[in-house]
Amino acid sequence: MSSSVVSVRYTHPQAVLWVVCLIALIAVAGIALPYPILAPLFAATALNDFNHWLGIAPEILLGIALAANPLGMLFGSATLGALSDHYGRRRVLALSLTLAVAGYLGSAWALSAEWYPGFVLFRFLTGLCEGSVSICRAIAADLHPQIERTVAISWMNSALYAAWLVGPLVGGLTMHLGAFVPFLIAAAAMVPCLCMLYFLLPPDLPLQQHQPFWQQLRQHNSLRLVRLPLLRLVVAAQLLYTIGLNAFYEYYPLWLVEQQQFSGLQIGLITAVLCAVMTTVSAVGMARLGSRLPALHGAKIAAVCVALMLFLLPFTSGKLAWVWLVLCGVPNAMFSAWFQVYCTEHFGELGLGRVMGLLTLLMCTGNVIIALAGGVIALFGASWILWTGAMFIALAALMLVREQRRSAATA
Template sequence: MKTPLLIAAACLLALLSTVGAALPYPILPPLFAADAANDLNHFLGLPPKLLFGIALSINPLGLLIGSTLLGPLSDRFGRRPILLASAVGAAVGHAITAWALVQQSYPLFIVARFITGLLEGNAPVARAMLADRLEGDLRVQALSWLNGAIYTGWLAGPLLAGLTLGWGITVPFWIAVIALLLAATLIAIALPRETPSTLTTSWLQVARKKHAFHLLRTPSLRQLFIIQLAYTCGVTAFYEFYPLWLVEFAGYHSKGIAWMTAALCGVMTLSSLVAGRPSQLMPLERVRFHAYFAAAAIAIVGLGNAWLGLAAIILFGFPNAFYNALLPSWCAERFGHHGQGAVMGLISTTFCLANIIMAIIGSVLTLIDTRLILLLGAVMSTWAAWRIGHWQRELAELDSRKMEAV
């Protein structure tokens, strides 16, 4: 097995899964804002905005559950079969989505989007696969490139939809189907067949007893979860509400927001290409530094100055890309014995959970002032950075005691 092919397969799958999740963003609003009533935007006579909200949130819900379960399932059944099944299954989900749009079937559309999200939550499996087979600086670089592929997907998804919608509303989804099937083919070529496990646990037993949150019984992983949740709450506060800030404080409209988002994704993608380079600093020390840097960028946006805020939005991509490259690699070294799939699943699931939490809190705080949710996010990320420093010392003391005992 050639390492470049392995990394390419993981990055391609991560890219296409993210593209699939981001595809509907420019497609759904016109469908549910259309003057002409149809079975899709007036299902059961419900308000179109309510139907739109459900349609927009159902895929991230699937991603949340998929991120929790697919990683541990790959620990039990192997990376290759789970990656192949999730890629092919997501392709089928996109095909059903296209069919639901043609039939104007809202229930089928919702089910298809949920299943697609569930199967596109395979980023933890791709991370675990790289963590299994790579070591040292190459592992850090590969995980960094994987993150770059994910960031690119969030940019490429809406662009793909916008460029191909002119040929028909279902065309973007059929392109996603073809691309995912090609990715599955590459995975089948790049990954050798794994030795069948001798364990007898079923997939249902794994889902019930080995999901990512099962790791919270371990004190050190519980600390990781708390720190990661605090940091990602700050990040998701930024992601979810900087577009509203752009409207209120910088006078931006849809086109301007799109260009700012493209610039941010571009910075994160380029930063990911160099984030895995060797450094004299300890990994957690670098993680702490970049968490402080990201918190500062969020705080600057929250203060409301237009020009400083615009610069901070773009520059935020640099520390966030480094943080997301370094932390999974360190976790793979420190906690890999718990199962790489479960550990990577915990990291991804925490981000999904933070999205939900900050969306709820932000919906209240923005009624007062949009800057409040951004400043709250900055405080939470700052606390996470501070806690990383203390945790680093606690882990060093624990390791020292273990060495003395030996």
């Protein structure tokens, strides 16, 4: 029996929500943290043991270094959330955060020592532990009914959106102190989170079943949920949507350069505004108004809006392109909140940690798929990648229509 089965009442639910949002923000910001740091290191004309390890081309080494963290997060999201259902949220989250601190410190040391293999390994370890985002999402859902579920999940999503802005910002503003400094800052930010968890989260219940760890890991990971017929349409919808959304996230800068002749500064500004809009819509709009529509119905409408807006984006230009691109973030923030609320309400008995881990796992998988396929599609022009993303999101909306019919038929 999982400890999560028993309803938990938190003494300070609002404080708990703020802390887990901060942890999720730091975790996801850690993915984007090295973006402004590593590119100059590997593009430097002076070759060294770090950017020319074993004589391998710097471009390949950069790709491996950037992929290590999200790859670790993919594995972590598949296991940590499910383990927290069994061993307890506080216990697993505290351990993963402790190891994440070690990963950040190790990354800083490997950078200063110019030890490339160590840097990649520590980035993978950090990503593995940052799979604890699924635990944070599960805790946000656990807060219901003390905090309405739509409100808690909307605040969590707003923290994740903000992370994609905070990560590169911290890295870019502090790298002049040394390429390793941003990683030290990330490690330091994790320490007070650990302390607050100790005081705010109630102790985990004693384990009622004593299975060997590896057996528990094998039997209760999020990957096993993919096989359930009950979740077939939900899994398809999440994977299709994240493929389409990542096509937008990863390749709209290329479209802005190819079609709109945007500079790097302009792309940075529009990205900042996009993140701010999604954060605001999630934290303010969805937190206050999200419960006025049935979650699945709202998610379906939002997915259709995202698909339509993404399809029309390549036909815009000038200032309209600025505005239209930013507005694409509005229905996306709505979809994310409504879809997660639906999943926690209807499939929470499978273990909130496992369910949130599954959603995070599918998000990472979608990221990998479009990253591999996008380069080929880009040969035909960046607009085709955006249209491909719109098609996948439209297919996700179709899956939600079918899920709505299935849910109504079994009600």
